[in-house]
Structures are given as structure tokens and as C-alpha cells.
Amino acid sequence: AQKITQTQPGMFVQEKEAVTLDCTYDTSDQSYGLFWYKQPSSGEMIFLIYQGSYDEQNATEGRYSLNFQKARKSANLVISASQLGDSAMYFCAMREVIQGNLIFGKGTKLSVKP
């Protein structure tokens, strides 16, 4: 069964607007971590933000915030005030504590329009 689901293969957003990238996950663990990575056309994977399953508050890092809804098993990434440089692939990933490795979704390609 797919553990990380990103249902949006591609998204478009106007520059300076906010955008939400969806991510749902499946796990039976009580303790796990959720991550978002950005992959520009150069290929490098850039860590953006992390949310622990026991964190009560949604994680924020600058223009990035993670909308964590534990009961729905969703961990959506919100990018505020989009910039042209935000155009990239975005991957959601989960780490189950027992397994200890990252499991990635298939990614969402975000295109920011000027």
C-alpha cells in the first residue's frame, strides 16, 4: 500500500500568492516524522520543513508552513507569497521510527507564473 500520497502531479500559482501542496500518509506507528523537500531542475534535494507526530503546533520555516492534521493523516505544505524561484518539484516524505528510513511520495511539480 502506498504510504505517501501526493495527488497533485502539477500545480500553478501566481507570483505573490499562497499555494497549498497536498500530502496524505498511511502508518500504524504512533511516532513518526513528516518532511517536505524541494527539488529544483538542478536535481538537488533541499530540506524545507519537518513535523513530528507529537508536535502540537504546526511547523513553520519562513514562507513555508506545514498544515498537520493528524486525524486525517495529512501534512500539507503551504507556501506563502510565492516567488519565481519556488518553481520546482516538491516531495513529501515520512519516516516511521521503527523503520528509520524516509519514504517519499511521487512529488508535485509547482510552477509559479509571473
Next chain:
Amino acid sequence: SQTIHQWPATLVQPVGSPLSLECTVEGTSNPNLYWYRQAAGRGLQLLFYSVGIGQISSEVPQNLSASRPQDRQFILSSKKLLLSDSGFYLCAWSAGTPSEQYFGPGTRLTVT
């Protein structure tokens, strides 16, 4: 600060030839190290991970192997490449199991 290096950046190899990709980490000790493969337009697939010198765990059966001869060096190898080995190979490190992983610049491998 910590940095992670991979080389070569690109590689074109014929089917049946050997492979050796190298990854080194600077600025940290005893990192967890990982090899991922990303097929074109796809997500990342974990191939190997290592929690210490000589300790390698394989996630996917294949004709690839990994070795960790030194604390901060991780090598991905193959004796005979297949066409299906083409892809983008990424090395990553983390300070421990619960923490985030940091990725290298990647190696783009094309098997012809």
C-alpha cells in the same frame, strides 16, 4: 558546517560495464548515510543505508551493492550495469534516525 559531495556529476556507461559512485560527507562524525535512486519523473527509492563503517542495509534487491570503507565515505557499485539502472542517484546523510536528511548534488547515470 556540514557538506556532502558526490561524483561524478554525470556518467554514461554501456550495459555490462562496472559502476562506482562515491559520496563523502564533511563536518560531521558517524553520520547515517543513504543511497537513493530517482527514475525520470518519479519519486525517490531508497537503495541502501548505513549507520556505521561496514554496516550496510539493503532495501531493494538488485545488481547494485554499497560499501562504507570509512566513516564519512559511502560507495555505490555494480559489477555489470543494466539499462534499468539508469537514473539520478542521490546520496544523503543524517545525524541520527529521527532527524532530517541532507542530500548531495546527485549523479545522473545513463546506461546505453
